[in-house]
Amino acid sequence: MTDTYDLIVIGAGPVGENVADYAVKRGLTAAIVESELVGGECSYWACMPSKALLRSGAALEAARRVPGAAEAITAQLDVAAVLKRRDEIVSDYDDGGQVEWLESAEIDLHRGFGRITGPKRVSVTAADGTVTELTANFAVAVSTGTAALLPDIPGLADVQPWTSREATGVTEVPESLVVIGGGVVASEMATAFASFGTTVTVVARGGLLSTMEPFAGELVGAALEKAGAVLKLGVSPTSARREADGSVVIELDDGSSVTAEQVLVATGRTPRTGDLGLASVGLEDGDWIAVDETLLATADTNKDDPWLYAVGDVNHRALLTHQGKYQARAAGEVIAARAQDRTVDDAPWGLHVATADNEAVPQVTFTDPEVASIGLTEKAAKKAGYDIRTVDYDIASVSGAHVAAEGYAGRARIIVDEARKVLIGATFVGQDVAELLHSATIAVVGEVPLDRLWHAVPSYPTISEVWLRLLETYGRPDA
Ligand SMILES: Cc1cc2nc3c(=O)[nH]c(=O)nc-3n(C[C@H](O)[C@H](O)[C@H](O)COP(=O)(O)OP(=O)(O)OC[C@H]3O[C@@H](n4cnc5c(N)ncnc54)[C@H](O)[C@@H]3O)c2cc1C
Numbered sequence: 001m002t003d004t005y006d007l008i009v010i011g012a013g014p015v016g017e018n019v020a021d022y023a024v025k026r027g028l029t030a031a032i033v034e035s036e037l038v039g040g041e042c043s044y045w046a047c048m049p050s051k052a053l054l055r056s057g058a059a060l061e062a063a064r065r066v067p068g069a070a071e072a073i074t075a076q077l078d079v080a081a082v083l084k085r086r087d088e089i090v091s092d093y094d095d096g097g098q099v100e101w102l103e104s105a106e107i108d109l110h111r112g113f114g115r116i117t118g119p120k121r122v123s124v125t126a127a128d129g130t131v132t133e134l135t136a137n138f139a140v141a142v143s144t145g146t147a148a149l150l151p152d153i154p155g156l157a158d159v160q161p162w163t164s165r166e167a168t169g170v171t172e173v174p175e176s177l178v179v180i181g182g183g184v185v186a187s188e189m190a191t192a193f194a195s196f197g198t199t200v201t202v203v204a205r206g207g208l209l210s211t212m213e214p215f216a217g218e219l220v221g222a223a224l225e226k227a228g229a230v231l232k233l234g235v236s237p238t239s240a241r242r243e244a245d246g247s248v249v250i251e252l253d254d255g256s257s258v259t260a261e262q263v264l265v266a267t268g269r270t271p272r273t274g275d276l277g278l279a280s281v282g283l284e285d286g287d288w289i290a291v292d293e294t295l296l297a298t299a300d301t302n303k304d305d306p307w308l309y310a311v312g313d314v315n316h317r318a319l320l321t322h323q324g325k326y327q328a329r330a331a332g333e334v335i336a337a338r339a340q341d342r343t344v345d346d347a348p349w350g351l352h353v354a355t356a357d358n359e360a361v362p363q364v365t366f367t368d369p370e371v372a373s374i375g376l377t378e379k380a381a382k383k384a385g386y387d388i389r390t391v392d393y394d395i396a397s398v399s400g401a402h403v404a405a406e407g408y409a410g411r412a413r414i415i416v417d418e419a420r421k422v423l424i425g426a427t428f429v430g431q432d433v434a435e436l437l438h439s440a441t442i443a444v445v446g447e448v449p450l451d452r453l454w455h456a457v458p459s460y461p462t463i464s465e466v467w468l469r470l471l472e473t474y475g476r477p478d479a
């Protein structure tokens, strides 16, 4: 294999793969460096296995909510079958399929740990210690993702807690589990383990899903409690220890404690830049890498010959696979455009920028109920200075929801920018709302005027009829 490429990508997660692919499609040569499995965190220890662990419980609960189907349920969730399906979905932790895809996309794979050693230079240390020096003609893209962040709680590291990797890779389901954190990982994993029959306690100092609309955390919390989980909200862990019988004790700042067989720490992420050689190019080792709208590192001040890009989780713009892949499409395109001296289209919503990262990020949290959101919450919109109107609707009142499930619990909210009469945010909470989200994403990104949305007719009786109810609640413009 050659050691000089137009583009070198460090990290073959979903994002790095797409940066390389889009650049190669424009005629560049590209190498990708991977120290673990091609496909990254998302494929093996994050999105895919977590959704596999959640799906069976959600399907079973959905059936329980429909008379006729409910009566046909004669047994509990088959946890062994769920874990087997998870193994299939992560290809038994074998990246052979993804390696084949790299070959078909004409991207050279260098297995090993990548380090930047200077401008446009990357060294790759293979597992056997062999070092290969790579040189880029035009660009290096860092897509090294994140690792779980362990908070500095006395004793926590010593109890060897689970992170998202151990939780998504579970082989023996614990009888009891303490989950520290109230974000997306905590909420999803609490839901999955509760569905397996584990006694779950969630310790969340800021409440559940606190960056989303308040009703998201309320509805997910209520459902978790209904599933048997205990919620300890507004309290923080102060110490952790393991007892002689192997159980973990977490002391809390309200004076109480929780004891469980295992503890999962889900308190956010840290960038995988600690040993990446960033200091060799004037950046801080271990930091997130700040970028401009074209994903170029802002520290790259070599404006005549820019070369350092950071794409995906590692730039801290939006820690989501789909958003990282969106950035990757722009980055691959702009790296090729700059290499080929073509015009860079960096106006908002242009070919070479990731404008949607700013105020149009969609996200589905696969709890039961699901939480699907796009754009700004009411709080964020006010903070950003928008003149807004908030419109809420109880999804249970929609005919489609009534057909879908007995006792449907859900809520929808849209945030309207009153100056332009367009949506800048939407949140749906409820069963089966995930697939509703893209309609809201199109409305937000397309800046579709409310007047025109009245002509987007939702089918009857689907849950999407909530769109009509939200518009009716907002009110028609004066004739
Ligand atoms: C439990 C969990 C569930 C999630 N579920 C979802 C979900 O449902 N939907 C969603 O959109 N997002 C989800 N996410 C977030 C999602 O996993 C990340 O946004 C996504 O993986 C980011 O992709 P990436 O390519 O930037 O990084 P990663 O997927 O982390 O890939 C980075 C790659 O770089 C490699 N690497 C790192 N350093 C080096 C080095 N120095 N040299 C060589 N290789 C290196 C790593 O081995 C890895 O393969 C979830 C996250 C977690 C933790």
Ligand SMILES: NC(=O)c1ccc[n+]([C@@H]2O[C@H](COP(=O)([O-])OP(=O)(O)OC[C@H]3O[C@@H](n4cnc5c(N)ncnc54)[C@H](O)[C@@H]3O)[C@@H](O)[C@H]2O)c1
Binding pocket: 151, 152, 180, 181, 182, 183, 184, 185, 186, 188, 204, 205, 206, 207, 209, 210, 236, 237, 266, 267, 268, 269, 319, 320, 363, 364, 365, 366
């Ligand atoms: N379905 C999805 O889209 C999905 C699923 C899982 C993860 N993700 C992404 O992965 C990222 C990581 O998720 P996450 O849940 O780990 O992070 P998060 O930032 O969503 O939540 C972190 C939680 O930990 C708490 N916390 C932080 N420090 C703490 C401390 N010292 N003590 C106690 N609590 C503490 C916070 O209050 C918060 O509740 C997120 O950005 C998310 O977008 C997405």
